[in-house]
Amino acid sequence: MEYEDIKCDLKDSILTIKLNRPEFLNAWTHKMESELKDAMNRASSSSEVRVIILTGEGRGFCAGADMSLLNDVQESQSSSDSSRQNDSFSRIENSLDLPPDFANRYSYFPSVTKPIIAAINGPCAGLGMIMAMYSDVRFSSESAKFTTAFSRRGLIAEHGISWMLPKVVGFAAALELLISARKFDSQEGLRLGFVSEVFPDDTFMQKVNEYAVDLARNVSPRSIRIIKSQLYAAQFQSLTGAIETGNSEMLKSFESEDFAEGVAHFIEKRSAKFSGQ
Numbered sequence: 001m002e003y004e005d006i007k008c009d010l011k012d013s014i015l016t017i018k019l020n021r022p023e024f025l026n027a028w029t030h031k032m033e034s035e036l037k038d039a040m041n042r043a044s045s046s047s048e049v050r051v052i053i054l055t056g057e058g059r060g061f062c063a064g065a066d067m068s069l070l071n072d073v074q075e076s077q078s079s080s081d082s083s084r085q086n087d088s089f090s091r092i093e094n095s096l097d098l099p100p101d102f103a104n105r106y107s108y109f110p111s112v113t114k115p116i117i118a119a120i121n122g123p124c125a126g127l128g129m130i131m132a133m134y135s136d137v138r139f140s141s142e143s144a145k146f147t148t149a150f151s152r153r154g155l156i157a158e159h160g161i162s163w164m165l166p167k168v169v170g171f172a173a174a175l176e177l178l179i180s181a182r183k184f185d186s187q188e189g190l191r192l193g194f195v196s197e198v199f200p201d202d203t204f205m206q207k208v209n210e211y212a213v214d215l216a217r218n219v220s221p222r223s224i225r226i227i228k229s230q231l232y233a234a235q236f237q238s239l240t241g242a243i244e245t246g247n248s249e250m251l252k253s254f255e256s257e258d259f260a261e262g263v264a265h266f267i268e269k270r271s272a273k274f275s276g277q
Helices: 030-045 067-075 079-085 127-134 161-169 171-180 186-192 201-218 221-234 239-254 257-267
Strands: 006-011 014-019 051-056 116-120 137-141 145-147 197-199
Touching (some): 006 030, 014 201, 051 201, 127 161, 161 171
Parallel strands (some): 051 116, 116 137, 137 197
Antiparallel strands (some): 006 014
């Protein structure tokens, strides 16, 4: 499928999705939203895709909502405009079995069956922060800048960032970043735990791709899928519930093709050939 506001490239089982409005620092649009959901849907169901990288074209990741969208909301209070702000959203077709909380408008990333890596290559604000936050792994370029932005637009902590951000950086840090909406750099993002690693600008995508290739080649897709499901589901479970889920899934793992291959390639000292089954 051809897209306008995003670009997709599949290589070595890695799908790279680029937000594609570089002249606007990839500011978010309704078209970008629907195209990204479609691309994620297809990737979640595709046996050819093992890892997804989400990044931005040009020098920005995502500068937040296009200001014309915010202006439209201010000028119109019709039911159609209000419905755009509603969080209800259709589920990913081939999704992980997670609570319905992960089927909302911007919270569906965790339900995608493949790991999503946010490669934050530049300014990351507002909805850009939300897209990065819902990704499974976040890497940043040295020059990237971050801001929650909402309070400086007269807005509030939307789309679940009030629930998710404290789980990523801790309650106190999340509260401070949300009420101040101040800008912070990649090194502070690393200290806060918002990003896992910072790479130099000139080798940024090379380093991100090296990580993605390692996942695609050397890690069981089935293990990634189940572990991802376990961790997000555990946010709504007791410790006992998480233990019971783990015990049940471990028994299923023993019967899987990927477990047999995981043992075989280790004993035979060769590269893994995981099927994902």
